[in-house]
Amino acid sequence: MRRLSKSKLIAWRQCPKRLWLELNSPKLRDDSGAESAFRIGNEVGEIARRVYDPDGTGALVDVAALGYEEAFRRTDELLGEGAGPVFEAGLRSTAALAFADVMLPLPADGTTAWRMLEVKSSTSVKAYHREDLAIQAYLAVETGVDLNSCGIAHINSSFVYPGDGDYRGLLHEEDLTEECLSLACEVEGWITGAQATAARPDEPEIAMGPQCSDPFDCPFAGHCSRNLPRSEYPLSSLPRLNADRREAIEALGITDLREVPERFLTDHQNLVREVTIAGETRFDRDGAAAALTGHGFPAWFLDFETLAMPVPIWKGTRPYEQIPFQFSLHRVGEDGSMGHDYFLDLVEEDPSRPLAEKLLAKIGPEGPVFVYSASFERSVIRQLSARFPDLAGPLLAIADRFVDLHPVATAHFYAPSQHGSWSLKAVLPAACPGLSYDDLEGVADGKMAADAYREAITPATARNRHAEIRSELLEYCRLDTLAMVRLWEKFRGW
Secondary structure (H helix, E strand, C coil): CEEEEHHHHHHHHHCCCHHHHHHHHHHCCCCHEEEEHHHHHHHHHHHHHHHCCCCCCCHCHHHHHHHHHHHHHHHHCCCCCCHHHHHHHEEEECCEEEEEEEEEEEEECCCCEEEEEEECCCCCHHHHHHHHHHHHHHHHHCCCCEEEEEEEEEECCCCCCCCCCCCCCCEEEEEEEEHHHHHHHHHHHHHHHHHHHHHHCCCCCHHHHCCCCCCCCCCCHHCCCCCCCCCCCHHCCCCCCHHHHHHHHCCCCCHHHCCHHHHCCCCHHHHHHHHHHHCCEEHHHHHHEEEEEEEEEEEEEEEEEEEECCCCCCCCCCCCCCCCEEEEEEECCCCCCEEEEEEECCCCCCHHHHHHHHHEEEEEECCCCEECCHHHHHHHHHHHHHCCCHHHHHHHHHHEEEECCHHHHHEEEEEEHHCCHHHHHHHHHHHCCCCHHCCCCCCCCCCHHHHHEEEEECCCCCCHHHHHHHHHHHHHHHHHHHHHHHHHHHHHHC
């Protein structure tokens, strides 16, 4: 019998087929996005060690350096001594193993009991966190640990970083001792079930369903869906199709949106269906032009790129606050002349105030400011205004001039190639052939931009890579505002 790690048990809880594939066909995994999640976990774990061991008296059990057997031996030694906090403590039974993020000693009457904490980068406790902790509590008891209590330490979203490496208050604890210990029998059942799946000689036959994305997107979804019938226009291309309605449609054996009876769909969904059946773009030129009538010149086009970190690194910022690090600004005059400006500073300091000051210096006091999905840009402006009260007036004045192109596109333009999406990336190639995000190299979406920025401001990043990132970020953000210019021109009838 092989010992199954906690992550393998959680995989089994999501879907037994996933566990079997994890063990037998790991090369079939799609690990896109895993690197970013791993980095975030490491960041939060490192801060937790600083928070729970301010004096540096604790010990880290580094399984990568020690190897499994030595890591478990060292854990037993440290828990026996009870001298200080233990991080990544190895816990195992005959059938399962796990590594506890934080073990805090609670000396009493010459013995040492322990408080166990799992550290999570989310801002609340999720259902699967409880199962995660229950497995570790079970293994701690099986190992012989005197477990006094256990809980989840998650990010406190109201924390404001005071600077100087002081992260006290970043983590909020929720005690789940009673709940987790009461699940011991269930955990035994999970381990037994997972071991039975692991012992199977063949892949379990389990149809795809809600478990493929709950509580995580399964990295084997591509493998499991390889033999399913492919529709050119699947039901997923219907905007805002709720789960119950989709289930009712699928019960009729329908997988292509063109075959869905009208009675099942909203007016907006029926528009998508009709345009897709016709195979031709529907463009209400007069309606789009009317929606943009009355806005004067010069016309400004603004887009921000932002970074949201679970562990804030700049004084005065909060966990997951959207910190703007880049903007692109196009200007079109009444005579059709066009100019472009931007902000991007790849240094370690907080870019927020320099960005706000340059925006105010470059954007004129008159003319509409076009954005795409105004709620995001408006939230960035509001956060900047809250952080820098002396700039609040002129910043909020910019937000008051916002004109959102997204609802104009949604109401007046649709092409089958959009597949139910009115994102800028979906609308642009349909409305303006020859201009597409597919031509970008490197950074091609907001998440990639944020990850690239984090990499660029890391001191260890090589100079040539730093220059490469800068070029990719500038090109990507510039395309965002150029795309808005071209859509605005098309919608106006230019």
